[in-house]
């Protein structure tokens with residue numbers, strides 16, 4: 001008996017592997033600081049938690065429609081009106097089991113054998129798996145600090161192929177926390193559209209970004225038929241609730257509905273009911289306060305790394321990640337992460353998770369963790385670097 005070639009070729013996710021090692025060290029009684037985890041430590045806003053308890057106590061919780069409840073789809077559409085001044089029909093909003101399911105559905109809908117999807121290196125590792133699962137090829141375009149580790153119009157023109165079917169961009173990005181400027185994003189979308197390619201813009205960290213002129217702006221403002229991915233996981237602190245959404249062109253709704261019906265029937269019913277409480281003024285105020293606290297943590301981490309002498313070539317302007325250049329230590333990213341965990345009990349993620357270009361030179365630190373842990377973790381990183 002054999003597993004599929006596809007399953008066997010799926011690369012390991014080092015962030016998880018270091019997470020497992022960290023858990024096993026903790027089980028042995030060691031103190032571990034987890035800077036490897038891409039999730040906020042806040043949890044859902046209290047009103048959402050209360051709504052979940054009520055939903056479980058008072059509802060039968062049957063399946064919902066595959067595209068989500070009409071109430072939640074309308075609430076998300078309204079969020080675009082209040083946040084971005086955009087009028088979007090709720091019919092174009094599709095509620096999913098996290099941004100992960102949205103990305104999976106989009107790839108199922110768009111990618112045929114031999115189609116190519118362009119994305120930057122480094123970028124969110126699962127995207128490569130979503131595309132290859134449906135027989136697509138990845139055009140992984142090397143980026144560097146000069147372009148803030150993001151694609152640019154010039155890079156995509158240089159690497160464009162006749163069979164490039166879609167462009168995938170996360171802004172701000174995981175692992176670097178850096179955003180693409182709005183003008184650059186608009187220009188890239190315009191170019192891809194002119195080639196007849198889809199634009200898949202992952203805005204999971206948009207509401208945790210600094211924005212250019214105050215409030216963060218969605219790519220939809222510039223490209224009305226881009227596919228926009230988002231989630232309740234990060235800004236609303238609901239990673240384990242498995243709830244996300246996407247906004248798609250009206251013509252795509254029907255194909256996504258058939259795929260969602262067949263692939264997982266519907267997103268979690270209680271999570272959908274409870275998520276309505278995300279959009280109250282109180283919950284949004286709580287999320288904004290958390291965003292401000294993440295900003296404080298970012299400054300604390302950047303200052304701490306500077307004092308240690310570790311370079312951050314591009315300061316993040318969103319999400320909760322810092323991409324650190326560790327090449328001056330003489331260690332590869334994997335060795336740096338392994339030794340730091342073994343010797344000082346601090347878990348980071350090696351750049352190798354996110355691509356190949358210069359991956360050995362970088363490690364990702366997630367500062368979505370309590371300030372006391374940040375202080376302790378930075379002090380341990382300092383001690384480790386001093387021993388090298």
Ligand SMILES: Cc1ncc(COP(=O)(O)O)c(C=O)c1O
Nearest residue numbers: 038098099100124170174231233
């Ligand atoms: C860029 C990006 N997209 C998508 C996801 C998936 O998020 P979820 O499925 O929890 O909504 C993540 C998770 O870390 C991410 O960093």
